[in-house]
Amino acid sequence: MSASNPSAAGGPLTEGPRDPEHDASASYALEPTYVAELTDRVVATSTLTDQVLSPLDGAPLAHIPQSSPEDVAAAFARARRAQVRWAATPVEERERILLRLHDLVLSRQEEILDLIVLESGKARKHAFDEPLHIALTARYYGRRTASTLRTERRPGVIPGLTRVDVNHVPKGVVGIISPWNYPFTMALCDGLAALAAGNAVVAKPDAQTMLSALLGARLLAEAGLPEGLWNVVAGPGPQVGGALVAEADYVCFTGSTATGKVIAAGCAERLIGCSLELGGKNPMLVLADADVERAAEGATRAVFSNAGQLCVSVERLFVADAIYDRFVQRFLARTEAMTLGATLAWENDMGPLVSQAQLDRVGAQVEDARSKGARVLTGGRARPDLAPYFFAPTVLEGVTPAMTLFGQETFGPVVSLYRFTGEAEAVQRANDGDYGLNAAVYSRDTARARAVAGRIKAGTVNVNEAFAASFASLDAPMGGMRSSGMGRRQGTEGLLRFTETQSVATQRLIRIAPMLGMSDRAYARFMTANLRVLKKLGRA
Structure with a gap:
């Protein structure tokens, strides 16, 4: 490997031939034996495979074996056998495995980052959020599970004569359907809580980012997780996802609102629970007394982290009229100063979108807005000179309800700017629509900002921060209101959702x-x- 390759010695990469058609510094390929070790973890008996391409340069990364509905059933049967033993395992041993995973993730982060960037295209600095979040999650449940699941004594009907014990019993086998945008953390974070609660897992990661999820499964095994407790299946959502919902005792899904409704209906038919983190059109409110420079910096991260392909990213910016012009000047300056690139380097501030379909979606929304009178302050176009699916960071004014961009989730590096005069108006406009996932409020008066936050219909609201304060605080429950989903991950809520509450009265x-x-x-x-x-x- 060359000195420019950030992967540690013995990592997954071998430097391939340079592609003269692209401006990236090098084209990378994965070691075949490394790929084989990962893909062998897919529960699949057929010879069918699906090719994974890298958004960095469109080059093939791997061929992923495809699971059939029969393979899904086999994965659940294997998981059920293992879960019986696991539920009887002392909680302290489950915690020890999670704490070992914490150390493994930190020590293997360069390997993890390589795979995330190669599969998703995101800037390495944003990929780092993923091992960081998984280490935090593993440590949190590695320290809190025993106390959270401990049997509780409750008052009985006749004082002194009636004893009530409340137990938290594992659901059984949890099905997890995870997205491509955060392929390592979303593939693992819900499942870690499910394992801690005594369940087994059957996971279906998104087809575009299977390798990052499979590396997570490999690290769990290295941490000492017994065989059969973490099973990975792969294949088309309607086929494999439907089979997973038909077998699971509980389902976790992160993705679009449309698909979430289908999954919720399937779970309702079987009378099983589910947690759904779905879409958002997240607002940021910059109040008149906000620190303009701090707000502009936060907005840049809120909008362009992972090229806007983040469920909690900001797509609507409401700025007080008194500081609007100053804010826009600083926000545009920061946006246009970002380093754009499609490499494995740390220096990039933003990478490409994940696929041609995502590029088409973002481009269509921006073009629709432009054709109906919106003003493009910066960006507004694809950048094929940087990578096949690159779209420039884009800031718009004059977006109206007649434009698809106004109310539909974009999931790209695009934001609309709006002025407001009063806080009541800003809150009302922030609450427009059916979504309610994340929001942000910037103000020098944090008590006032928290009061404003309490009036916003969103599952998480960050004050003087874009999204990281709530996302990285593992004791803070995270999830959506309205069409942004149901249920919560993180905190005690994120653990107890994987249990049945059982009352034993003596x-x-x-x-x-x-x-x-x-x-x-x-x-x-x-x-x-x-x-x-x-x-x-x-x-x-």
Whole structure:
């Protein structure tokens, strides 16, 4: 390997021939034996494969074996056998495995980053968010699971004579359908909580980014996770995803609102639970007293991290009229100063989109807005000189409800700017539409900003930060309102969703029924008197 290759010695990359048609410094290929070790983890019996291409240069990375519905059923059967043993494993041992994973992820982060960048195209600095988040998640549940799952004592109906114990029982086998935009963290983070709670997992990562997810499965095995507890299937969503929903005891899905509704309907038909993190049209409010420079820096990250392909990224910027012009000047200056590139280097501020389909979607929305009168302040076009799917960072003014960009999620490096005069107006406009995933508020008065945040219909709101404050705070539940989803990941909520609540009531000495010759009518009078006494004593 050349000195320019950031992969550590013994990593997954071998430098391939330079492609003169692109401006990237080098074209990279994966070691065949490394790919084989990863793809062998897919539960698949057929000879069908699907090719994975790199958004950096369009070059092939791997051929992924494809699973059939029968393979999915086999994966669940294997998981169910392993889960019985795992549920009986002391919680402290589950925690120890997660803490070993924490150390492995940190020590192997260069290998992880190589795969993420090669498969997703994102800038390496943004890829780093993924091993960071998984290490945080593994450590959080590696420290908190035992205390969270501990049997709770609750008051019984007759003080001193009725004992109630509340247990948290694992669901069984959890099905996880994860997206391409954060291929390592989204493939693992929900499943780590599911494992901690005593469940097994069958995971279906997105077809475009299977290798990053398979590396996660490999690291779990290296951390000591027993065989059969983490199973990976691959294939078209309607075929393999449907089979997964038909077998799972609980389903986690991260992706589009349209697909989330289909999954929710499938889960409802089987009366199983699900958690869904779906789309968003996330707003940022920059109040009149905000630090303009800090807000401009935060907006740049909020809009262009991972080229806007982030569920919590900002697509609508509402700026107080009093500082609007100054903010726009600083925001545009920061946007136009970004380093754009499609390489494995740390220096890039933004990489390409993940696919031609994503490029077409973003381009169509921007062109629709432009044709209907929106003003492009910067960007607004594809950059094939940088990579096949590169779209320039784009800032628009004058976006109206007549444009698809106004209310539909773009999921690209595009943001619309809007002025406002009063905070009530800003909150109302931020709450327009059906989404409610993430929001941000910038103000020097943090108490005031928190009050504004409380009026925004979003599952997470960050004050003086774009999205990282809530996303990286593992004790903070994360999820959407309205069409942005249901359920929460992270925190105790993110662990307990993978359990069934079981109440065990033990009765001592007397039965809860007439006794000692008492008639039903006398028993009713006796219980009525007791209820009045307990109320006077302040009992719930």
